[in-house]
Amino acid sequence: MDLAAAHRVSKGAGITVAVLDTGVVADHPAVKGRVLENGPNYVEDGHEPGDPLWGKHGTAMASDVLKVAPEAKILPVRVTTDDDDADVWEDENERSSLAKAINYALANGADVISLSLGDSGSLIGPYDTSEANALGRAAQRGVPVVASAGNDGDKHNDSQFPAAYPSVMAIAATGKDGKRAPFSTVASYVAFAAPGVQITSARNTGGYSPVSGTSPAAALVSGVVALMLSADNDLTPAQVRTILTRTAHKPAGGRNDLVGRGLINAADAVRAVDSVPDAGAGPVDYEGDKHLVAPDGTPKRITVPLHTEDIVATAAAIVIGLGMLLTGIFVFRRSRRAG
DSSP states (O other): OOHHHHHTTOOOTTOEEEEEESOOOTTSTTTTTTBOOOOOBOOOSSOOTTSTTSSHHHHHHHHHHHHHOTTOEEEEEEOSOSOTTOOOTTSHHHHHHHHHHHHHHHHTTOSEEEEOOOEEOOTTSSOOHHHHHHHHHHHHTTOOEEEEOOSOTTSOOOOEETTTSTTSEEEEEEOTTSSBOTTSOOOTTEEEEEEOSSEEEEOTTSSEEEEOSHHHHHHHHHHHHHHHHHHOTTOOHHHHHHHHHHHSBOOTTSOBTTTBTOBOOHHHHHHGGGSOOOOOOSOOOOOSOSSOOOOOOOOSOOSOOOOHHHHHHHHHHHHHHHHHHHHHHHHHHHHHHHO
């Protein structure tokens, strides 16, 4: 990601990154002094700060953000758990907690929202209107949102939320060779990619351990966005996405569902802030009639009329076919009894 060169331009000073995760152990050396007070705990799993199952994933993700943006601040909000036996992510109340956490982050000065979490589901699965509305408010207020694309590989194409929400930048994971990691979800909503294999991250119980997944990849990109906003805090989410698109190491053949627009380069992204592109997004004044037009004679029916002749012919063919089948069965049984 060329972080050394990026840090010569920006280290994320003045930027707050909201890490919506499992909580953050604030006294770990990797994050100490950079963590604001832990926000609300929206998970009722019985775990509290100091428990081995509190802040395991969240502390690791916060350290990964600070690995890229060492002078940024972390705003932790607990929205999920490290306890595999506590199935809270599927709980309806917990699902709405993510929307509450996003709103809390917006109300408490978040400049970037990092979501290294997710849930895959069916066609009518975990899409949540309250979450979509909260993300819409984030976009309206100019706060970029980064999420992990998922760790389902290429086994199926179920959408994973929050990565699949339109306003979110979904991040795939790459290995040390720069290619998509085998576990990284393949999906049409993948925006970019970042390293996600054996990323040295903080342990909530002390020390460090390697972490693999699209979670650390998303945390690293959240750090890159913090560097960009520190260099120019007026960047809109659309401009951030445009800069990342222009500066990413593009895959051969152009954008694909494996790594999106390509592997993020922090140094190039931060340097490109000096020439902010016109993202072409924003409210515009409405010009034109503000009422329904008068009838112009267009018929109300816009569907193709049914071809009744074809339907009757098909039905007749089915009836004749069934009759012949039943007659054949009857003749066959009579001949067997006669024999």
